[in-house]
Amino acid sequence: MDSRELTYFVAVAEELNFGRAATRLGIAQPPLSRTIQQLERRLGVTLLTRTSRSVALTAAGEVLLYEGKRALAALTAAGRRAQRAGDPGLVLAMKANIDGDLLEKILAQFAADPAAVEVEVRIGGIGEQGVLLRSGEADAALLRLPHEDADGLAYEELLTEPDVAVLPRTHRLADRESITMSDLSGEQLPYWPGSPPNGGPLVRDAAQLMQLISLGRTVALLPASVRHHLRTDLTTVPVTDAATTTLVIAWSPDARSRSLAALVQAAVTASPSAGPHRSTRTA
Template sequence: MNGLESRQLRYFVAVAEELNFGRAAERLGMAQPPLSRAIRELERGLGVRLFERTTRQVRLTPAGEVLLRDARTALEAISAAARRASHAGRPAPQLRLALKADFDAGLLPRFLAAYRREAEAIPVELVLGGRGDQEAALRDGRADVAIVPELADTRGLDVEPLLTEPRLAALAASDPLAARSSLSLADFAGRMLPDGRLADPSAPGADGGGMPSSTAAHGPFAGSRQPVRDLAELFSLVELSDVVWFVPVSIARRHARPGIAYRTVRDLPPAEFSIAWPQDCRSPAVAAFIRAAAAVAAAAQPAITAQPLEIARSVDTAQSVF
């Protein structure tokens, strides 16, 4: 086979993800017979079977599983190339910075101020999204650089650590644990994090994480069946239930609420923030932003790591005025 066409890859990915030719055809906006013919032609051209078909189900073969992984990457790259070319052709270029609101250790204004002093600086467009959206934005060409609290997959990206930030436990002010000034992870045995995982340190994923995608039932209050969309909803969930959230200190400092208590947790790992960009990026503007952000973060790190207990106390003091 001389080469794969993007059309063939789109057809294949649709069938591989749906595992049903009818649903895949509907998704692609085409009739099923030509889709089936296209997949057979693709298999003939490659000389392998991509699907095992029976009257009851469609399954990927080992060859199909390999192609699915690479086909997604190829289609992603094609889409990203088109977006980046379109962006580069604008008469007034912008640096597209992806981040999750409030997950910048409180340093975004300083990042931007330092960047504006760079000779290569251009106007910045913020690309806001939820947890994990920043990686996708870099890969599909919607963003040029990103500030990320964690990266599940660094494939195709360059990543530079920026800083670490202590975390506090956010819990309902009426919670018995709020009467204590300092806690350990073992004190949260049996408690739930906002995304439904156990906060118990013996459970997988017990170190917390970022914004939740869903919640589980817990305690006398059943929580929410809907995904938590923002910080206000997250804090409301914590305030009304026995859910706890391990929150970066910078967020605790900016979000004092009368119904929320913040407490230090002796053995809680810190939050880590990094800056990421596409590996093949050669943009002077991106390089300038990376330099500026790294310099600001290095200067701020000592103050960020200092005395989270005092921050928790200051938040409690602020709450007392409500």
């Protein structure tokens, strides 16, 4: 398999349109058609069914799209990790304000370890952490399960919190001791890029979300630790039957650096629920 052909195929398979795919790849359409034909001939399998009006994936195409994307990601990740291999430092990816004040403790704990190295903390947008990790640009990431995807990653659980409702102070439920999910049935819950629209507004970052809540346009269910960083015009109310969010530290299962192991160890030690640990990966 050649990575160029595969890259081209993935583009077509995702766009389901040769012209758009070619533009996205920065080449003309004819060479793209040719390359896909070559690939199909080489594999001896039809990947796409083209009516001269539209393109659809065959079963084989579905498989190749799914597996091919992973393989290509592994390829670029290999390069990235090699680039950063000389640099002894670690990169930790996280979203702003999701740590429940844990980050400082983790870093302090890590600093005490003899294997400690410099840690660059990279604050990314929603859903970026996993990408950074899988692409080899970050060594570890703080993720929230089940909101974020830990598929194919190793992780350790750090902290589990109940979700609370974040409301404007003027909201009808703002003064309640606690509420239930059914109390929120009339509200427009937001959704993130990547997850399916649910009628509510699309939010890209925390600040935007808080703004929308403040305007009464939406209401959010967030881990209890948001309380510590909340704007003064917002408040939180416990939701008795809400889901819980688990903060985990995740890393590539392929990584095997001494300092990364120490960072994970430090994170587990620094977290309040420092129970027995078990590495896991989701299937």
